[in-house]
Amino acid sequence: MTPYADVPRCIKIRLSLSTHVLAAGIELKKRGAEWVGLCPFHDENTPSFSVNDTKGLYFCRGCRATGDIIEFHAAMNLVSTGQAIKELADLADIKVEPRQYTPRNGPAVRRPQRQAWDRSVLLDINVAAQYVFRGKAEHPDFISVIEERHIPPALAAAFGLGYFPTNLAFLDSMVARPELSDLSRDQVSLGCAELGLTYTGGGSPFTGRLIFPITDPSGAIVGFSGRTLDEASKAKYINSPESELFDKSRLLYALTPPRALITASPEAREFWRTLIAQDEIYVVEGYTDVIALAAFGIRACAGMGTGFSSHQVQLLLKHARRIRCLYDGDRPGQQAAQRTMLTVFAEMTDDHRLTAHLLPDTHDPDSFLAANPDDPKAALSGLHVRQPESLWWDHYVGKLSTPSSLADQVVIERAYANRDTYPKTPLWQLMIARRIQQISGYLIRYPALQTQLPPWSLHRLARQALSNEDAIVRLWLHRLYARPDRIAALCAPYRRRWWANDLLTGRAGADGPPAALTYIFAANVCLGDDDSIDQAGLVDRLLKNGFPARWLMGWASTFTAVTAERAEEHEADSGVGDRTWQFEWSTWLDSMDESLCNRFKAALTRLDNH
The missing domain is CATH 3.90.580.10 (Zinc finger, CHC2-type domain)
Structure with missing residues (x-):
């Protein structure tokens, strides 16, 4: 010890x-x-x-x-x-x-163990303290600070903001409260010390500060936070110490109204009734930011420190289905917003929506609203928005190399395997797996993801027909559109060639294989090894398996044009046997393969020489 x-x-x-x-x-x-x-x-x-x-x-x-x-x-x-x-x-x-501690007339002795307090007594002491703080709402220092922060008196009353001057005895005011009439002065003194309302030797740490009452989910006042009015003070905020009532990791400021206030004031009760009826809530950094948003009828809450705990997230998700993070626009604020977003994202369910709204770097929520008093809701809706899955990707995966590497796949697999970093529902796991495929083209091994996104899902040319000026390509497009049952056998020996993969993923250059050859290999991906498909069922089968509609239209138009050009030869083609087709196809592709490989090797040699 x-x-x-x-x-x-x-x-x-x-x-x-x-x-x-x-x-x-x-x-x-x-x-x-x-x-x-x-x-x-x-x-x-x-x-x-x-x-x-x-x-x-x-x-x-x-x-x-x-x-x-x-x-x-x-x-x-x-x-x-x-x-x-x-x-x-x-x-x-x-x-x-x-x-x-050292008594005035004696040696130092060990502090006696805390007595066990009845929870209801401690709550009564906090309620009495709240009335004492609110009782000084007419003090010039309090009026000055709320005017400086543009907080109307009615709003200050609704949030229970208070003050206690430094020149008065806080304990005397507490003893005089009717809520504590059953307690002796010594009991009140001990209870206030237990809750951190007074120092052991007398006086209160909350004097000379703007006081914010902190409530638990039931609306009971469990603690206080005091903001200094002296900007030179080192301790800008002080909170009630950890106690039987107060655990800041389990509380959110203004998530629920102070029950004692709304019981005593019909105006405050109506104000809070309208506010908490909203199904969306803004999460902000500062208590005054919460109040600034509430002034425009917008519900908000704030954490009790720089981070969000799992208990705070569960509270938040229980009270709202849509959560919007609105932190200060400077770099520390945006870093705090990212941490909060990632923490909340990990606990979300399928019923929740989460977004981060980015303020200009010169603003906090309070100043931004003050700069847009006419229509603050429209101003907030016009802010740049970030989605949680985007932040998750940036934080846990980051920027991929071009072209992607095995190291990228390791990072992706590790991020996806860490199931505590994103929502745990099966639907969200499926969505994250699909998101990974959309961004990287990498297939996550997730059982619920039954179908693999096609290789051309990121192909920049998948939204338009491909160039097909090559006479040989046009011939084979014509032949295989009429006889799709032969595609599987013809493509099988070449489907794993590097240039075939480049065609499907859109990485083939102008000096690579003919672009329109992509149609045939993409059809092979959609049809698989099925050699029973006929022309009548080709279109439905291709579209059902993700074949781009623009490509299909381009292929069909080529078939129509070549049919008109080669009406007589078309009849002859239909009677050609499989072996002849196989010979002609392999002769053409083998020659093209050799040419492409030679060019590739020559390019590597030039690089080595440099």
Whole structure:
């Protein structure tokens, strides 16, 4: 067990600051003895944020933010320094001795174990605290801050925003509340300390701050978050500490209204009734962003830190079928949006839809709405949208090489095998497999995917008829359109040749095999080894198996034109035996194969010489 006073020093020894910064999603590059990147605490385009592992400190030359790993964790996760120490100690596997306190007239003694509190009593204390905070809504500092943030008083009341001045005794106000009349002053004091509403020695960490009540899914007030009014303060936000009531990894701000407020106010009840009736919800970063959207009748919620937990995702999916991520437009905001999108995507069901809406890099949701007050919904709908499957591909697969390699296939297979990264329903697994095929042409081994996308699915010429000026090609197009039963036998010896694959995938160049020969080999893919197909059933069979309609029209028009040109020879062709056709076909393709291979080898030789 490590004494509490030694825990910060042990944390700094065991945990690397740069590793912790990288784990928070901030990109750093090694530059000499330091790591350098964009500052997470202010908007910038040129990196001014540096991390020095030797000193264990970070420093931003732009906004002057500085500190150690504990201060960084507290600032990034919107928690107090004490809570940051607790979370980092858990991360470093440091067992902490119970803290000691020193009475005025005596030696240091071990802090007594917390008493077991009745949950209903703790909830009553939080409700009383909410009324105390709201009771100062007429204070000049509170009025000034909500006016500065363009929050109408009615909206501040609906969200239960509050304040408590620094020059008043918070505990005295709590003891006077009728909700706590059954408790003694000592009990109120102990309960407030248990919930983090007061310090052990008196006073409250929430004084002089804009207060946001935090509710659980039932609407009970389980904690508070306080934003400093002093921009020079290191702790921009502080949250209630972890307690029997408050676990920030299981809560979302404004997902449900404060029950105590809507019970007491018909106006607030009607406001929230309209808001939560919506089946879609915006996920944003800041509490004030939530309120800014609500001012225009748009439902939103926010996480309690930089990341989304599985519990928070389940809450979100339970309360809305359509989720839209709307994060700050700067780089850290978009990185946070991507992390949230990937987390939510992995937990989605077939009933949900998820999108990310990209703000300009100079805006957050609050400022964007302020810039578009006339029709904010239209402005939001005009933003660039990213789909979750696109983000999934970028994050887990990335850009493929051209032409694709075995390494690409390994990355794709590994990404698809990690079933925890995308929705777990059979339909979504099928859709992801098809998405992979559409992008890469690579067939995923998924049993539900019964049919393989044809090789020409990505062929840029599949939407138009192919050039067929070559007389020999036109002859064979004519012959095999009339006798499709012979396609399988004629194509079998050549279907695995490299140039045949190039034809089907659209990679054959102008100096390669005749383009219209693609029709015959594509028909072979559609018909397989079936040698019983006749001309009457050819069209339906080809279309059913994905043969491009434009190609079929081009082939049919060639057949019609050649029939008119060679009316007499057509009758003669129909009586030619299989062996003759096989000889003529193989003589032509063998000659073409040899010519193409020679050209290919010559090209390789020229490359080697260079």
